[in-house]
Amino acid sequence: MSTHVYVKFLDKSEVTGFLQQTLDPDAENLGLLIADSQEQRTLALQDICYIKFYGAPSLAESFNDDEFFEDVYTVTDELFHLRLRKKNNSTRGFYGYPTDLTSDYSCIFFTVKGLNRRRKDKPLGEFLWQMGLIGPDELNEALNDQKKLRSRRLGEIITDNTDISQATVDETIHTARNDARRSQLRVGDILMEAGLVTKEQVEEALALQEQGKRKRIGAILVERGLITEQQLLSALARKFGLRVVDLEQSPPDRSAIKSLPREIVERMQVLPIEAGPGHMVVATSTPTDPTISENLHFATNRRIELVVASASQIAAVITSHFETLEDSVEDLIENLDELDVIIDEGHELETVTETDSKVINLVNKVLIDAHKRGASDIHFEPSMGTQPLKIRYRKDGLCYTVHQIAPAYKAAIISRIKIISKLDIAEHRRPQSGKILLMHNKQRIEYRVEITPTVGSQEDAVLRVLSAAHIFPLEDLGFTHRNLSAFRSLLTKPYGIILCVGPTGSGKTTSLHSGLAEINAPDRKIWTAEDPVEITQAGLRQVQVNAKIGFTFEQALRSFLRADPDVIMIGEMRDTSTAKTAIGASLTGHLVLSTLHTNNAPETIARLIEMGTDPYNFGNAMLGILAQRLVLRLCDHCKASYNPSPAEYEELVDAYGRELFTQHKMPEYSADLILMKATGCNECDGRGYSGRVAVHELMINSPAIRKAIKQNLSVDDLREQAMSEGMHTLRMDGIQKIFAGETDLRQLNRVTT
Numbered sequence: 001m002s003t004h005v006y007v008k009f010l011d012k013s014e015v016t017g018f019l020q021q022t023l024d025p026d027a028e029n030l031g032l033l034i035a036d037s038q039e040q041r042t043l044a045l046q047d048i049c050y051i052k053f054y055g056a057p058s059l060a061e062s063f064n065d066d067e068f069f070e071d072v073y074t075v076t077d078e079l080f081h082l083r084l085r086k087k088n089n090s091t092r093g094f095y096g097y098p099t100d101l102t103s104d105y106s107c108i109f110f111t112v113k114g115l116n117r118r119r120k121d122k123p124l125g126e127f128l129w130q131m132g133l134i135g136p137d138e139l140n141e142a143l144n145d146q147k148k149l150r151s152r153r154l155g156e157i158i159t160d161n162t163d164i165s166q167a168t169v170d171e172t173i174h175t176a177r178n179d180a181r182r183s184q185l186r187v188g189d190i191l192m193e194a195g196l197v198t199k200e201q202v203e204e205a206l207a208l209q210e211q212g213k214r215k216r217i218g219a220i221l222v223e224r225g226l227i228t229e230q231q232l233l234s235a236l237a238r239k240f241g242l243r244v245v246d247l248e249q250s251p252p253d254r255s256a257i258k259s260l261p262r263e264i265v266e267r268m269q270v271l272p273i274e275a276g277p278g279h280m281v282v283a284t285s286t287p288t289d290p291t292i293s294e295n296l297h298f299a300t301n302r303r304i305e306l307v308v309a310s311a312s313q314i315a316a317v318i319t320s321h322f323e324t325l326e327d328s329v330e331d332l333i334e335n336l337d338e339l340d341v342i343i344d345e346g347h348e349l350e351t352v353t354e355t356d357s358k359v360i361n362l363v364n365k366v367l368i369d370a371h372k373r374g375a376s377d378i379h380f381e382p383s384m385g386t387q388p389l390k391i392r393y394r395k396d397g398l399c400y401t402v403h404q405i406a407p408a409y410k411a412a413i414i415s416r417i418k419i420i421s422k423l424d425i426a427e428h429r430r431p432q433s434g435k436i437l438l439m440h441n442k443q444r445i446e447y448r449v450e451i452t453p454t455v456g457s458q459e460d461a462v463l464r465v466l467s468a469a470h471i472f473p474l475e476d477l478g479f480t481h482r483n484l485s486a487f488r489s490l491l492t493k494p495y496g497i498i499l500c501v502g503p504t505g506s507g508k509t510t511s512l513h514s515g516l517a518e519i520n521a522p523d524r525k526i527w528t529a530e531d532p533v534e535i536t537q538a539g540l541r542q543v544q545v546n547a548k549i550g551f552t553f554e555q556a557l558r559s560f561l562r563a564d565p566d567v568i569m570i571g572e573m574r575d576t577s578t579a580k581t582a583i584g585a586s587l588t589g590h591l592v593l594s595t596l597h598t599n600n601a602p603e604t605i606a607r608l609i610e611m612g613t614d615p616y617n618f619g620n621a622m623l624g625i626l627a628q629r630l631v632l633r634l635c636d637h638c639k640a641s642y643n644p645s646p647a648e649y650e651e652l653v654d655a656y657g658r659e660l661f662t663q664h665k666m667p668e669y670s671a672d673l674i675l676m677k678a679t680g681c682n683e684c685d686g687r688g689y690s691g692r693v694a695v696h697e698l699m700i701n702s703p704a705i706r707k708a709i710k711q712n713l714s715v716d717d718l719r720e721q722a723m724s725e726g727m728h729t730l731r732m733d734g735i736q737k738i739f740a741g742e743t744d745l746r747q748l749n750r751v752t753t
């Protein structure tokens with residue numbers, strides 16, 4: 001395999017291709033197969049500034065004591081933060097290795113001619129040591145550890161070993177770096193050097209800055225009329241060897257501006273004025289700030305060339321551009337028609353940015369695709385190194401891999417998700433939560449986004465898909481005949497409480513909404529409090545609770561009680577006081593529906609009493625408790641009939657309860673007895689299952705049960721009483737559905753015991 005490289009020439013021209021032999025710094029020429037044209041070219045080494053070797057950066061290569069850090073400036077006005085070796089093996093140039101593990105290259109070779117200057121960058125450990133936060137022993141220990149754990153950053157290792165927090169380390173790095181830079185690149189000094197201002201004037205401006213006028217020295221001097229903005233800019237530009245551009249004379253191209261996300265442009269007050277596939281020319285009024293090109297490079301993965309423009313001109317262009325630009329979500333939807341790019345397991349290592357239209361399309365496509373396929377969650381899982389990024393969907397409760405994307409896209413995809421979730425794309429070490437809203441085919445889809453930093457400086461993104469779910473009629477929920485008519489009759493009661501219980505994802509909210517749909521009529525006032533509101537129904541007054549601002553279920557409930565309700569649905573009774581208020585409401589003439597995280601119906605009663613609700617009140621208030629689970633449904637397209645073995649049949653009888661099995665006139669064993677089993681076809685992605693079916697356990701209150709609740713009888717006693725009155729347990733209900741050919745015992749065993 002030939003090595004993929006990027007070559008920058010001294011005259012700033014560039015080419016990418018594949019090296020035809022190992023790079024020999026002492027040779028005159030090198031052979032390159034040009035990537036675009038596939039033509040062979042011979043390049044003279046004396047024309048080259050540097051050669052970048054594409055690949056994943058790694059700390060795996062050990063330099064031991066030979067290692068140091070430097071900032072390298074090239075004659076092409078670029079800056080690299082690198083690890084270098086003291087022992088250099090050529091007089092014609094030297095190799096460097098990126099310190100930033102998100103770089104797109106693993107190694108870089110600079111020719112001596114290409115070098116402008118080098119500046120020593122102190123290793124982090126030395127900064128911490130100088131700041132007095134760690135001693136020399138701890139520094140050495142960390143350095144030793146670092147040799148062992150090359151893939152971790154030194155800062156992280158020090159926090160493991162000593163008492164100082166990661167926050168302190170971060171802050172120290174920040175201050176140390178800023179101090180180091182500020183001492184070298186002070187605007188005041190540059191202006192004094194240029195003879196534009198005196199030392200006194202600079203000190204006066206510095207004093208003003210200290211007083212908390214959070215302005216830059218240059219701006220203060222301009223404001224005080226000591227220099228013009230033009231003078232300031234030219235001095236800075238001269239100092240850094242940058243061009244000055246007049247944005248009024250030559251306004252930047254709109255498409256160039258779009259190549260940086262709006263958030264970055266506005267926050268950093270920078271303006272892209274030229275953008276190519278691998279590079280970007282960006283205007284700034286503060287070239288003294290080295291973090292600008294660093295952050296932009298980080299965010300875009302492109303080489304950044306800075307030019308200087310006045311702050312006021314930059315601000316004016318930004319304002320006028322974004323005022324007329326449509327919302328990014330609109331853009332997103334507009335692009336959906338061109339969806340055609342899915343890159344599978346490719347190993348091309350192109351640089352890709354989150355503003356690349358391919359990435360935008362790809363992310364859009366995945367969001368819509370997941371929604372169309374009925375996925376409840378989308379998992380973006382970047383792997384280490386050159387492994388692909390995996391996209392998995394969760395559907396019907398199980399995860400499966402749907403796409404594998406070339407590793408070159410991973411950073412861009414995560415950044416893109418952060419941008420449309422309005423998250424900080426520069427933050428890579430802390431979890432972030434956000435949301436994406438989009439319209440597709442006139443349907444509103446919401447995604448709850450969680451970004452979680454994972455090992456190897458990666459970030460995972462998990463998106464919960466909250467599509468405006470539709471309401472199922474009660475008869476489609478898989479109720480048995482007995483349960484359906486009993487549940488319906490509960491809903492017609494004027495007051496009392498109906499609970500739906502089960503673990504997260506067992507379809508409780510869907511069942512309650514189907515119930516509400518039955519009684520949703522203009523003559524009733526129905527309030528609901530939910531978190532989140534996933535199903536909306538015309539006629540209901542629905543409230544989204546927000547724990548972050550202290551708007552809880554209980555507060556919503558109290559507000560509803562003052563707002564003339566007939567029916568109240570409370571998404572979840574999370575605590576005793578919500579439960580007590582809800583039960584109270586149901587005893588004062590309101591029908592209350594709610595959910596609880598309990599396993600089955602009898603256990604729910606015990607749980608509520610444990611929580612401190614009054615058994616007497618609850619016994620009077622309770623209408624019924626519906627426990628439920630969702631099990632995978634056998635795929636209707638491919639399920640196959642078979643005659644179970646006697647042993648398998650006996651297993652089902654045991655699971656049901658032998659006595660009740662006979663009592664309930666369940667099927668007898670014979671050679672004609674048919675059950676269904678999973679096969680797998682295209683319709684079900686070969687899984688043999690498609691969709692889910694609910695299993696239920698509905699406990700209806702009765703005089704005997706009321707009495708049992710008030711007497712605080714055990715869960716077993718409550719169950720026995722309810723079963724004697726006709727309740728089927730979850731397991732019994734499930735076994736009936738196995739005999740009906742809807743699911744199998746393996747699936748039932750996953751959700752009930």
Ligand SMILES: [Zn+2]
Pocket residue numbers: 635636637638639679680681682683684685686687688689
């Ligand atoms: Zn199938």
